[in-house]
Amino acid sequence: MRRYVRFFALAAFLHASLASAQNPIAIVGARLVDGTGTVPVEDSIAVVEGDRIQAAGRRGAVRIPGDAILVDAKGKFLLPGLVDVHCHINQPPDDMKRYWLAQLRWGVTTMRSAGNDKPETVPLFRETRRGAFLAPRAYTAGQGFSVNGPYPGAPVFNPATADEARANVRSLKAQGVDFLKIWMTNPKFSPDVIAAIVDEASKQAIPVVAHVTDVASLHQLAELGVTDFLHNPRDQPVTPDLVAYAKSRKLTFAPTLANMESPWFYYEHPDILGM
Secondary structure, rough: OHHHHHHHHHHHHHHHHHHHHOOOEEOOOOOOEEEEEEEEOOEEEEEOOOOEEEEEEEEEOOOOOOOOOOEEEEOEEEEEOEEEEEOOOOOOHHHHHHHHHHHHHHEEEEEEOOOOOOHHHHHHHHHHOOOOOOOEEEEEEEOOOOOOOOOOOOOOOOOHHHHHHHHHHHHHHOOOOEEEEOOOOOHHHOOHHHHHHHHHHOOOOOOEEEEOOHHHHHHHHHHHOEEEEOOOOOOOOOOHHHHHHHHHHOEEEOOOOHHHHHHHHHHHOOHHHHH
């Protein structure tokens, strides 16, 4: 646990420093994990200028600019920013900003909010990418499409016809969302409504992301051209044929395994909730 605390403390410090720094920043002495799968670099140096990492490697192989601000990271870990592709916010703007600060402190530098964001909050996501305030780069699907929720009162579209579905997609386009979200949960939309959502999204050049937990829905959407999925089919075993199908269609999955494990993890490690 002490190692994680050291990493998160460094992450919080660096985000605050980078937001206001005029000079290059040299992070010195950390154990560098570069995300390529290679062996971590002990006693590393990383040089950051503006919003770009200019150099990173072992001490002696990286030159520190003479005007650099030095950050002593000995005993800490340095790794690429984390990308959280499956978040849900649906909060007032001030609470959203606090949520984004918490993500930064946990090392998340890019996030994707997969549905349930009201129209009035969509512009905030664009502001994160303009650097209007301290936050990860944030992307949103806006309201999303769901027949029954996913919880009572959730801000979603529930079109009854294909024409209504197309109008909903055009409304999201006008709002400036970054992608669309479809929940394929029971009860499901009719096939013609699903086809209309996907087709209109393609016409409007908006990517589609889908919540899927059964093989039939996976096939239905994949045949329509959807490739980005949250969760994974759980109604039957994952067979070699299903894996081959997914590879042939270039499907990607965010299985949310950590989310499924979290209830008992927090029960077994309650101290982490106090970090």
